[in-house]
Amino acid sequence: METRNFKVNSKLLPVGFPREFDAHIYFKVEEIEAATMLRDKIKTHFKDVTFFVGDMIDVPIGPHPMPMFEANFPQDIFTEVVLWLMKERGTFNVLVHPLSGDDYYDHTQGAMWLGDSVKLDYSRF
Numbered sequence: 001m002e003t004r005n006f007k008v009n010s011k012l013l014p015v016g017f018p019r020e021f022d023a024h025i026y027f028k029v030e031e032i033e034a035a036t037m038l039r040d041k042i043k044t045h046f047k048d049v050t051f052f053v054g055d056m057i058d059v060p061i062g063p064h065p066m067p068m069f070e071a072n073f074p075q076d077i078f079t080e081v082v083l084w085l086m087k088e089r090g091t092f093n094v095l096v097h098p099l100s101g102d103d104y105y106d107h108t109q110g111a112m113w114l115g116d117s118v119k120l121d122y123s124r125f
Contacts, residue, residue: 014052017050017052017072018050018074019072019099020072020073020074020075020078020098020099021072021073021074021075021078021081021096021097021098021099022070022071022072022095022096022097022098022099022106023070023071023073023081023085023094023095023096024064024068024069024070024094024095025038025039025068025069025070025071025085025089025092025093025094026064026066026067026068026092026093026094026095026118027066027067027068027069027092028066028067029058029067031092032056032058032067034090035056035067035069035092036056038088038089038090038092039053039056039069041088042071042084042088045084045088046071046073046077046081046084049073049077049080050073050074050076050077051071051072051073051077051081052071052072052073053069053070053071054069054070054071054072055069056069057069057070062121062124063103063107063120063121063122063124063125064118064120064121065118065119065120065121066118072099081096082096082112082114085114086114089114089115091115092115093113093114093115093116093117093118094113094114094115095107095111095112095113095117095118095120096111096112096113096114097110097111097112098110103125104122104125107120107122107125108122
């Protein structure tokens with residue numbers, strides 16, 4: 001698979017951004033146009049609150065076996081974000097998890113799935 005030019009959120013976030021939760025929105029390569037439209041819609045909807053959307057990542061990375069994009073947000077808008085994703089995600093599967101400092105916990109016990117769960121590669125932790 002070809003490597004693309006992208007940065008992960010941890011390299012893009014503004015200094016001091018409250019990284020309390022992640023949402024990973026997974027897509028198939030052939031769905032990149034629809035996924036990009038959802039990403040743009042998320043950025044527009046949450047433009048006035050503390051919310052960050054990263055680059056489109058169109059290759060497997062870390063424990064994530066398929067393309068995705070990631071959003072970071074603080075706990076105080078958790079309910080708003082999850083309810084919005086429940087309604088607007090379409091057929092995309094979404095992983096929402098805390099950022100506790102324990103990646104294994106965050107992606108297993110701390111994980112909440114919207115849609116079907118995606119088989120993650122836990123050996124990456």
